[in-house]
Amino acid sequence: MASDTHTQSSPFSKTVSILFCYFVFAGFSVSGAEDSPMKGKVAPIKGEINTSLNEFGISLSEDGNTLYYYSKRKNSNYSDLYKSVKTKDGWAAGEEISELNSQFDDQSPFVIENEKAIIFSSNRDGSIEFKLGNGKIGVSRDLYFATLKDGSWDKVTRLPQEVNTPAIEENPFLAGSYLFFTRYPFGKVAESDIYISEYKNGSWKKAIRMESPVNTEYAEIAATLSRDSKYLYFSSNRPGGYGGLDIYKVEIKEDGTFSAAVNLGPLINSPGDEAFYTETPDGKNAYFCRLVKEGGNYDIYEFSASEWEELKKNKKISLESIHFRTGSFEIEEKSFEILDRLVSFLNENPSIKLKITGHTDLHGDPSDNLELSRNRAAAVKDYLVKKGISSGRFTTDGKGSKEPIYPEKSPEMDRKNRRTEFQILE
Template sequence: MNSIMKKFILILLCLFIFPISAQPTFKVEPISGNINTEFQEFGPSISKDGLELYFYSKRKGANYTDLYKAIRKENKWSIPMPLEELNSPYDDGSPFIFENKSSKSILFSSNRDGSKEFIFPNGKIGVSRDIYFSDFKNNVWTEPKSLSGRINTSAIEENPFLSGNTLYFTRYPFGELQKAKIYSSVYDGRNWSEPKPLPFPINDDSSNIAAIVSDDGKEILFSSNREKGYGGYDIYRAKIHSDNNITIENLGPEINTVGDEAYIIQNHSNNSFIFCRKEPGKSYDIYEGTEISEKDISEMLKIRNKITLNNIYFERNSSKILAESEPALDKVVEFLRKNPDKKVKITGHTDLTGDLDANKILSENRAIAVKEYMIQKKIDSNRIFTEGKGSSLPLINSDDDFASKKNRRTEFEILK
């Protein structure tokens, strides 16, 4: 696997896999500068040096979406400017920038003149969105060209991502985003292979879009509105194991919300990640997740307001807290002492083994045990609330050792 991609995935996943004492902390907030507006901002792509940000948007007075570019100077993003050389009188979007030592190119989606046509049931002719490419030569973008007919069809093709000689993209019938699936096609030096949908459970009966993939194709991040998510579209991670078994994992509440999240990419220059979020009742904006130097759990609570601890240990099938749990719990106590106006909700979770009812009772008792520990540390009981979810909300829907260790967790949510 590409070492940069591997590090990126590990950075995201360590929020959810490792004990809190080993986790980096991230602040997720709207990207700084002049990027976001009252209009929609979609599909970010960033140069390797982190100094050029590409995205698409339909700004005030526009009838169609256009490609935009912003430049980072002195740690600030410039006002985005439309890519006049690439934009057409119609929709242009989903940019993907790829570079090597001597060249820079772009893939994007457009329904410009020359794109595939289709016929509506009423006999009218429509134009699909196809994938185009252009090279940056002599400081100008070359005339965009359509990819192979195997790639572009009368359906919508968008969200291109190139990994080595494999192109990943989203395809769905016009006006039917719920049927969107992620496809891949391999370039042999002359032609693109017939695109194939990625296998289940990456593609399922829900809408699946906007994949980024490691060089070996074993790690995939994508967006989906499948059931049991946190909101509409959530960002998921798929891992393809050596036996070709595929496991799917939601990236969790640090990234996903009750709104929609999609179009995640990595900023290679600082190992941050960039994605799009649509809060309920608002337009899509571009967000950035940046690593913050970890000092202790209390500092993390200031940033996140909600953390998951996998290093709160109990005796087997018991609510008795083991001594090695105390350092982590004492950090939460420290936060509450420094912030006397704050309250905390403690939620216990178990793994998927055992009886459902027994697991719920065990998780409730463990949450209560943590509360009693804090009361012993002189935290007012009226500031502490508890809940036990048992095995009803697993982070990974499996009962193997890896999943069980992650599913057994204690969550602390700071209440205002």
Template sequence: MRNGFKNFRSLKILPQFLILYLSLIFSVSSQSVDKEETLIVGPIQGPINTEFQEFGPTMTPDAKTLYFYSKRSNRGYTEIFKSDRKKDGTWDFPEEVNNLNSPFDDQSPFISRDGKTLLLSSNRDGSVEVVLPDGKVGISRDLYVSNWNGKEWSTPTALPSVINTEEIEENPHLLGDTLLFTRYPFGKPNLAKVYYTQFKNNEWTKPKLLPNPINDNYATIAAAFNDDGKILFFASNRPGGYGGFDLYMAKIEGDNFTDVENLGAPINSSEDEAYIVFQQVKKTFLFCRRVEGKSFDIFTASLPKQENIVQKKLEETKKISLDSVYFERASSVLKPESSVPLDAIVDYLHENAEKKMKIIGHTDLTGTFEDNMVLSKERADSVKQYLVSKGIDSNRLVTEGKGPTQPVVQGTDEVSSKKNRRTEFVLLNP
């Protein structure tokens, strides 16, 4: 094992783009991330990494179970493993996931953010055959899907032939109706590119290449969206990096990708780095690094743990009122800055899967009573939809609109109105 705290590193100088991203997800200013916070990078804690290759990490939405693939068993094939997080934050000894594995190579697990779908790559029986230049027949690796029934994963089934071809398909990543994956000709990973397909009218569209500057004249692999689909992470061996493959990020603006930036040290090194994903609940990046020029291990990158004010308040009083959830004027459309406080609620609900919650909308004292009652309910429903979009089961959430009936203060000036325009979250089964 090469795991250990002695291998952890931290660095205060981060790429500007990464600073801005971290400042958003951690609800701190970019200046505080740059000058006061350190990014802690090191091998994942627990008996996960071995002398064999560990790759393709993914977590359940509650961050309590880790999935990855490795060739650590005695069967001679790569298999998918899972590990549970222990109370001290380290990971338990991994176990093979029998429902997902076959007597062939099973790789690249990815769990959707609602925890109900798992995608993987495999060359099991039923995968597309390919005739090799020497006349022999090979089996390509294709993409498969498995569903969670509340107790276990179903037997994986192949995605349709519009996606699975004679080429290698791997590294799936699903957000909403968009599926990203890596594809390259059999035996030629140096020609790897990232493709995307969308689920429309109950079928998958023909995959297309992600445009330049994501795909270029070099290999591009393992692309992944951030949680709201506004940033793309990917790995590439293009010139100008720290080592062979480096990790990059880019902004997504409509159909365009802008501000491509190398994630820099301490995430990238003189070795190969690939496959980075962000886990919302634990505010942790998972990525893979080739260690000592041999095999890949799983690493983590995170900021020091900060106090969760929302969780503390809910545990103490069973409710919390937030006036930092902002909407467009006289509308139920959430403003982008509302994502920070709402994501704290998301984190709490993911970490406390047994909890149910009521969302109550309140308005100020301006406008008509009837309009405010309707608006408050619509705003509560809008908040609910945001939480659902982050993987929270809608059956755990109920909404109510109180309109102007329970003001915090009397008054129609802007200071008073801001206090009265609030969203309340109440635990229903504390």
């Protein structure tokens, strides 16, 4: 199973290794944390994925095109695993993953890479049994693992006793060779804590409860890690929040120390419950689950960052999300929304002038790339001018393939190198 547990590069694993050492043994204070100044828009996720029933426990594939979650439908006595595929109009209606679901509760999936494997929670046959205080036999909910081979899910395997116990284990999140998950005693959700286990030399190490600032005397669930591995997100009902479960984050600093837990603020958190903050591949936007009112159902929401507030703050921003037709400087329609937000930003900030610079990937002739990048920058300017912004507020340039972010050729690196930069001119 060793090869199946490494989901990111070695720098990522190194960061998580530091995180493991500090969070397990440090005992940092949770006092004094302020809200994180999140700016952007929050709305129910686009498409047909949300229903009148629960959509909860989300996990996003590495490419951002498939979303796993669980739900309990009207025709079932148990919760089941579902997945939805991203389309040009949003997200398709969820499809039950019948190969993985059992006649018991199947919950909180974590999809590894682009559906290479999965870890999820279940109380199916084979889960740990124990005796309740009334003498009856109870069944825990344990973490299970399966791989996808030739388009079909292979045999489901329960993780060993170093991870699973007679308590409830759920909400897995795999980062490199480290597995984060939630554990609480049977029937005592209020005592939930976040645990971490390392996969090393072909076996799982005994899971350890994480210390402050993650766990407190209150409930903590659903740890996730940011795409750049700089932040750990989780949910807690500790005092000082906006409702029930709020989403918090802790920063992993370069010197190996960690910030106090910071509430993501009222844009993300509501008087209800929020959990499973899951970043998109670019790390700028995110999905999460929200329960608006007690007795209702969880739905999936989307956070869209305000790119242009970031531009105003840092004076420069580089975007991969402005797309052109292949080998062309014709802007694709799906980029109009972000450019229209730039129009609004420029109307609200009439003194700002911008330099627009185009960049290509490393494929093709360098001189052709240079011309293409200049034409793409000019096309962006033309779009903004047609929307009523004065042409005198822009200058344009193109660097072709001369200034790549990554000096490599691969689909992922190509996507990052193909970008449009905006810089505020002083």
